[in-house]
Amino acid sequence: MATMVDVARLAGVSISTVSHVLNGTRNVEPGTRDRVLAAIEQTSYRQDALARAMRRSQTDSLGLVLSDVGEPAFAEMMHGVQESAYADGMTLLVANSDETAERELRAVRTLLERRVDGIVLARVADSSDEVLDELSRAGVPVVLMDRLAGLPIDQVGTENRSSMRELVDHLVGLGHRRIVAVVGDTRVSPLRERLEGFRDAVRSTGLAEEDQTVLLSSSKSENLSDRLSAVLTEHRPTALIACSTHLAAGALGVVRRLGLSIPSDLAFATFDGFPYPELFEPHITTVRQPGFDVGAAAVRLLISRIGGSAGDPSTVRLSPTIEYRASTGPRVPQPSEKTSTAQPMQTS
Amino acid sequence: MATMVDVARLAGVSISTVSHVLNGTRNVEPGTRDRVLAAIEQTSYRQDALARAMRRSQTDSLGLVLSDVGEPAFAEMMHGVQESAYADGMTLLVANSDETAERELRAVRTLLERRVDGIVLARVADSSDEVLDELSRAGVPVVLMDRLAGLPIDQVGTENRSSMRELVDHLVGLGHRRIVAVVGDTRVSPLRERLEGFRDAVRSTGLAEEDQTVLLSSSKSENLSDRLSAVLTEHRPTALIACSTHLAAGALGVVRRLGLSIPSDLAFATFDGFPYPELFEPHITTVRQPGFDVGAAAVRLLISRIGGSAGDPSTVRLSPTIEYRASTGPRVPQPSEKTSTAQPMQTS
DNA sequence: CTGAAAGCGCTTACAG
DNA sequence: CTGAAAGCGCTTACAG
Numbered sequence: 001m002a003t004m005v006d007v008a009r010l011a012g013v014s015i016s017t018v019s020h021v022l023n024g025t026r027n028v029e030p031g032t033r034d035r036v037l038a039a040i041e042q043t044s045y046r047q048d049a050l051a052r053a054m055r056r057s058q059t060d061s062l063g064l065v066l067s068d069v070g071e072p073a074f075a076e077m078m079h080g081v082q083e084s085a086y087a088d089g090m091t092l093l094v095a096n097s098d099e100t101a102e103r104e105l106r107a108v109r110t111l112l113e114r115r116v117d118g119i120v121l122a123r124v125a126d127s128s129d130e131v132l133d134e135l136s137r138a139g140v141p142v143v144l145m146d147r148l149a150g151l152p153i154d155q156v157g158t159e160n161r162s163s164m165r166e167l168v169d170h171l172v173g174l175g176h177r178r179i180v181a182v183v184g185d186t187r188v189s190p191l192r193e194r195l196e197g198f199r200d201a202v203r204s205t206g207l208a209e210e211d212q213t214v215l216l217s218s219s220k221s222e223n224l225s226d227r228l229s230a231v232l233t234e235h236r237p238t239a240l241i242a243c244s245t246h247l248a249a250g251a252l253g254v255v256r257r258l259g260l261s262i263p264s265d266l267a268f269a270t271f272d273g274f275p276y277p278e279l280f281e282p283h284i285t286t287v288r289q290p291g292f293d294v295g296a297a298a299v300r301l302l303i304s305r306i307g308g309s310a311g312d313p314s315t316v317r318l319s320p321t322i323e324y325r326a327s328t329g330p331r332v333p334q335p336s337e338k339t340s341t342a343q344p345m346q347t348s
Numbered sequence: 349m350a351t352m353v354d355v356a357r358l359a360g361v362s363i364s365t366v367s368h369v370l371n372g373t374r375n376v377e378p379g380t381r382d383r384v385l386a387a388i389e390q391t392s393y394r395q396d397a398l399a400r401a402m403r404r405s406q407t408d409s410l411g412l413v414l415s416d417v418g419e420p421a422f423a424e425m426m427h428g429v430q431e432s433a434y435a436d437g438m439t440l441l442v443a444n445s446d447e448t449a450e451r452e453l454r455a456v457r458t459l460l461e462r463r464v465d466g467i468v469l470a471r472v473a474d475s476s477d478e479v480l481d482e483l484s485r486a487g488v489p490v491v492l493m494d495r496l497a498g499l500p501i502d503q504v505g506t507e508n509r510s511s512m513r514e515l516v517d518h519l520v521g522l523g524h525r526r527i528v529a530v531v532g533d534t535r536v537s538p539l540r541e542r543l544e545g546f547r548d549a550v551r552s553t554g555l556a557e558e559d560q561t562v563l564l565s566s567s568k569s570e571n572l573s574d575r576l577s578a579v580l581t582e583h584r585p586t587a588l589i590a591c592s593t594h595l596a597a598g599a600l601g602v603v604r605r606l607g608l609s610i611p612s613d614l615a616f617a618t619f620d621g622f623p624y625p626e627l628f629e630p631h632i633t634t635v636r637q638p639g640f641d642v643g644a645a646a647v648r649l650l651i652s653r654i655g656g657s658a659g660d661p662s663t664v665r666l667s668p669t670i671e672y673r674a675s676t677g678p679r680v681p682q683p684s685e686k687t688s689t690a691q692p693m694q695t696s
Numbered sequence: 697c698t699g700a701a702a703g704c705g706c707t708t709a710c711a712g
Numbered sequence: 713c714t715g716a717a718a719g720c721g722c723t724t725a726c727a728g
Contacts, residue, residue: 001486003721014699019723029697044485049461050402051721054704059398061441061462069430072623075423079416082444091458093409094442096430110439113397114409137392138349245624252627275420276593279600280628351705362715367707377713399705402720 002043011039022047053115061091062302063111063119067099072245073272073291074122077145080295081120088303090117101128112138118302120295123147125187141305145298148189148315154305156298156316158289160190160271163320164197164241165204167269167287171239171328172205176267180213180237182228182247187218194243194271213237228254232266239267239328245274248284263329271320283325290318350391359387370395401463409439410650411459411467415447420593421620421639422470425493428643429468436651438465449476460486466650468643471495473535489653493646496537496663502653504646504664506637508538508619511668512545512589513552515617515635519587519676520553524615528561528585530576530595535566542591542619561585576602580614587615587676593622596632611677619668631673638666 008015013032020026021036028036039045053059062085066074078094085092093116095107104124108131111119118141123131132153135142144155171179179198186192195214202212213231215224228251231237240255242248248270255266262268262282273286297316356363361380368374369384376384387393401407410433414422426442433440441464443455452472456479459467466489471479480501483490492503519527534540543562550560561579563572576599579585588603590596596618603614610616610630621634645664 005721015722016699016701016724017697020698023723025723027697032697046457046486047461048463048721049458050398050407050463051704052723054398054402054706055721055723057704069417069423069426070623075417079418079444082417082442086444091462092442094430094440096427096434109394110397113395114439115396115398138394249624249627256627274627275418275623276597279597279604279622353705363706364708364715364717365713368714371707373707375713380713396705399720400707402722403705403707405720 001048002045003048004045006043007036007039007045010043011035057115059115059117060089061093061114061116062299063093063095063108063114063116065095065097065104065107065111065119065121065123067097067122067124069094069096072275073146073289076291077122077295077298080292080297081145081299082295083292084296084299084303088299090299090303097122097124099124101126104128105131105134108135112140116140118142118306120145120298120302123149125185141302143298143302143305145294146190152313154301154313154315156294156301156318158190158294159317159319160193161197161200163271163287163322164194165201167241167285167322168198168201169205170322170324171241171267171269172201172207174267174328174330176239177207178211178235178237179207179239179241180215180228180231180235182215182224182240182242182251184215184217184224184243184247185219186216190271191243198241211237223250225250225254229258232258232260237266239269242268242270245270245272248273262327267328269328273323277323277325282327285325285328286323287320288323289320293318349396350393351396352393354391355384355387355393358391359383405463407463407465408437409441409462409464410647411441411443411456411462411464413443413445413452413455413459413467413469413471415445415470415472417442417444420623421494421637424639425470425643425646428640428645429493429647430643431640432644432647432651436647438647438651445470445472447472449474452476453479453482456482460488464488466490466654468493468646468650471497473533489650491646491650491653493642494538500661502649502661502663504642504649504666506538506642507665507667508541509545509548511635511670512542512619513549515589515633515670516546516549517553518670518672519589519615519617520549520555522615522676522678524587525555526559526583526585527555527587527589528563528576528579528583530563530572530588530590530599532563532565532572532591532595533567534564538619539591546589559585571598573598573602577606580606580608585614587617590616590618593618593620596621610675615676617676621671625671625673630675633673633676634671635668636671637668641666 004015004018008018013036017028018036021028021033064081069075069078082092093111095111097104097107101124105128120143122145144153146157148155148157181198183195184191186195202209213235215227217224240251242251260266269285271287273288352363352366356366365376366384369376369381412429417423417426430440441459443459445452445455449472453476468491470493492501494505496503496505529546531543532539534543550557561583563575565572588599590599608614617633619635621636
């Protein structure tokens with residue numbers, strides 16, 4: 001690989017001049033400039049981003065820490081992060097925390113060692129305090145994404161609480177009085193906020209608290225299926241709300257195993273939802289977060305901080321859209337109305 | 349941030365010794381070593397990966413170029429790449445080609461400027477020759493992933509041709525004689541290979557060629573829906589094979605719009621398929637590629653090349669699994685058999 | 697308008 | 713067992 005020295009020699013100039021031609025950082029006489037350009041061409045010279053970064057102590061790169069790209073919501077956010085970073089000429093380093101605190105800490109350290117200019121971080125449920133400590137000690141700007149905190153730190157996520165309220169209001173408006181919310185791990189902020197919204201709605205709509213069920217879990221591996229199965233058979237709710245794609249997948253499995261029809265036996269709604277939602281029957285009522293925009297906004301905020309923008313930490317919340325679909329039916333399921341039977345192999 | 353000089357001063361040694369303690373590259377007297385370690389602790393010293401990389405001309409990082417993380421198959425491959433890279437202590441730089449040749453070339457150049465030790469590349473349909481040229485000129489090891497080529501270059505992908513043959517054989521065994529294959533853009537190697545498998549199977553099973561339909565497209569944006577709609581209504585195939593998730597999504601939309609039932613009006617099978625496939629009705633017969641393993645294998649091969657392993661370029665093909673499900677029915681659809689009507693809102 | 701030189705933070709022969 | 717010094721490939725005051 002050719003270096004600046006090669007180019008300079010060939011053009012008969014100093015490396016200063018080559019550098020300035022390359023970066024447009026000072027005027028160069030047209031003739032000189034042309035010779036340099038020709039020499040660059042001839043040697044197939046390519047700038048070494050490493051050496052440049054080292055000298056400038058700025059790498060033009062951003063780190064992204066996610067628990068799993070496979071999760072559709074995160075894939076969308078990553079896409080937004082990617083595009084926004086690209087638009088600003090930043091390269092993206094991606095690390096996987098695999099939803100464990102230890103790997104998250106290692107991931108952040110690796111990114112720090114690589115001197116990324118900033119980090120977008122979707123924290124794991126039991127994130128270690130050391131993560132934010134090291135980040136602030138290193139003085140590297142951070143923006144939390146999706147998994148937010150009650151801390152003075154920049155963060156971008158979705159509005160959860162009032163969306164849940166709206167969803168529950170809708171169900172109550174349809175006549176539902178017994179709802180089960182599959183919430184999962186409330187250490188994960190969006191799940192916690194959705195739970196709060198659920199409780200808000202129960203209170204404000206005057207639903208009997210004892211008729212509502214909330215299913216929590218305290219670890220990633222904990223299986224809610226058996227408990228949900230018991231709730232559905234014994235408690236007989238008429239509506240179910242899953243608070244994430246993953247929880248919805250598990251819940252749908254249980255519903256199917258019990259032979260319940262949606263929405264005639266049970267109304268079904270979920271947050272986040274599935275890719276290609278329009279293709280499957282029944283269409284599932286979904287609170288869909290603007291994942292791409294969340295990722296893009298996180299990078300914009302991060303880049304403004306990198307650029308030196310001062311001011312208090314800001315929390316940005318983007319609004320999800322609620323897609324009301326057939327799975328929450330027009331009518332409340334009534335035992336007496338069970339006229340239709342499951343038709344597992346039909347689709348329209 | 350503390351540097352080696354700070355650590356050395358505090359420990360009363362030279363930076364050589366600090367470096368050797370850090371990297372375990374030579375014996376250091378225990379007492380000296382302890383002083384160094386203590387100084388590292390006290391200064392919160394962290395190695396600068398940039399300076400290290402520059403000196404060693406090795407960055408311990410890998411580049412990944414994908415067209416879109418949103419595509420489930422690519423998300424899985426990325427996960428495999430990520431985990432395999434992590435296991436080998438490599439950091440991952442991810443660039444998005446957005447399925448356009450120009451962005452792909454820019455992505456590769458950016459990764460090259462950042463001196464990645466190797467690149468995993470899922471090429472765009474109309475990839476520029478310059479991409480592979482620059483890569484070989486730079487002497488950076490590359491492994492093509494998923495989108496393979498008839499070139500002397502390392503590559504890892506899925507076996508496509510014989511899987512398609514097996515799928516068609518299965519359909520023929522069920523009595524199907526009129527099949528439509530939604531193939532898409534044959535510049536994309538897996539799609540091309542699936543088409544070849546389809547033609548192989550038509551020949552070997554003795555199907556009448558004029559009764560089979562192949563739908564091709566030559567650009568990403570081209571909409572196959574109208575043509576598929578015409579084929580389904582005029583040509584009346586009894587089975588449909590979609591060659592990718594994206595094509596399956598489009599095809600399912602058309603099928604639904606025409607009010608056809610699966611599998612009673614039309615058997616439906618797809619390559620790649622949807623996430624959470626077990627949750628929707630009807631279950632779709634799917635040729636599922638081992639995305640994670642493809643990604644992981646690509647990185648393993650890449651790392652062995654980085655490590656200096658010689659030998660001819662190798663092509664690794666992993667086998668997909670064919671999941672036969674309800675969507676290809678047990679029986680061939682017959683007009684006279686249309687006893688069931690669509691039940692759009694039912695699920696079991 | 698241009699160049700010589702310092703320095704970013706490391707690794708690694710070389711010498712003792 | 714340890715240190716002084718060169719050098720990786722750039723950028724950027726400083727000087728002319």
